[in-house]
Amino acid sequence: MxxxxxxxxxxxxxxxxxxxxxxxxxxxxxxxxxxxxxxxxDHRISLAAHAPPVSVETLSHPGAAIPERDRYRPVTVTGRFDAADQFVVRRRTNAAGNIGFFLITPLVTQDGKAVLVNRGWVAPDNNDGAAYPAVPKTPQGVLTLTGRLQPDETSKLSRIRNVSGLPPRQYMLISSTEQAKNLTEPVLGGYVELVTTKPALGAAYQAESVAGPDSNSQSTSDAAIVGKGxxxxxxxxxxxxxxxxxxxxxxxxxxxxxxxxxxxxxxxxxxxxxxxx
Missing domain, CATH: 1.10.287 (Helix Hairpins)
Known part of the structure; x- marks a missing residue:
């Protein structure tokens, strides 16, 4: 042996x-x-997602970096949508896995600050997928909305490569730092994923809702839950x-x-x- x-x-x-x-x-x-x-x-996300809503300005301010513990935290904000400065971010998928755009509309608060609001997913143009898409109407008047607070997107966080030279009002990432160069109002750090509004919006004003952290569909924040289970x-x-x-x-x-x-x-x-x- x-x-x-x-x-x-x-x-x-x-x-x-x-x-x-x-x-x-x-x-x-x-x-x-x-x-x-x-x-x-998962535990951190659950604690944040189920926390009671607070005013967005208690967690963010112009130039702020949103910490991980506040991602998905429900926040409220009151103001008017700024249709003139809204834009779309490219290569985003909805619950069905279709590639399209996220519609981002700044909301100007009553004290003169701007908050980037992700109103949801919109389909691309059938004839030219890279063209600026048909988007829902922008609500007029003062609204109070509730949504999920998110940090500014980066290529590392979203795994989406930032590309310059895109057509007007099109971007690859949702970044308050980038948009602060385009807006006259001070821009709060991070952005808000829209969940509900008061008063409620009609169908003509709604984009397809962005999935929350418990969904299987892809959202801007899936890096936090990839590999679960x-x-x-x-x-x-x-x-x-x-x-x-x-x-x-x-x-x-x-x-x-x-x-x-x-x-x-x-x-x-x-x-x-x-x-x-």
Whole structure:
């Protein structure tokens, strides 16, 4: 047994098995840590999403960076929509997975500040998908809206590459910093995903609602929930593989011993015949 184990073939094979066990063990822990991180993120998102609404100006101000703990926090804001400065962001999908645009309309508050409001998804032009799309009418008068607070989008957060040189009123990202260059009012940091308004809007004024954090459809914030429910099964899978490899090694080694024994037994009559001769 020891002689077989110390052959070059079995030394190399044993080292490969040990390396694979260690790699799979580490991969299992990596997936388990991802699972724990996802659980923490889910808990944080749940706490924020189910918190009572507060005025957006209690959590944001011009130039503010919205922290992770406030993402999805319900906020309220009162003001008038600024149709002249609204724009769309490209390459966004709705619940059905269709690619279109998000319609962003600044809301000017009663104290003269602007808040970027994502009013929802709109379909592209059937004849030219890159053209500025047909958008819902912009409500007139003072509105009080409730929505989910979101941080400014970046390429890292949204995984969307920012592109310059787009047609007028089209952008790749929702960024209060970028839009502050275009608006005369001070712009609050982050933006708001519209949920409801008072008074309620008619169908002609509504875009398709953006999915919340508990939905399976893609939204601007899906980076926070990608991989949900996946990492723990992967961790268990890697650890099972790590456990099965030593069993496989033992089976192979026992087969190797059996083959060597049979070869030795087959060689004995031949040696005896040579001696007799």
């Amino acid at each position: 020891l002689r077989l184990l110390l052959t070059r073939r079995w030394v190399a094979l044993t080292l490969i098995f040990i390396a694979l066990v260690l790699i799979m063990y580490r991969l299992g822990w990596w997936q388990f840590h991802r699972y724990q991180e996802t659980k923490r993120n 996946v990492h723990l099964p992967y961790a268990i899978q890697w650890w099972l593989f790590a456990l099965l490899l030593p069993i496989g090694w033992v089976i192979l080694f026992r087969q190797g011993l059996k083959d060597e024994r049979e070869s030795a037994e087959a060689a004995e009559p031949a040696e005896a015949a040579e001696v007799a001769a």
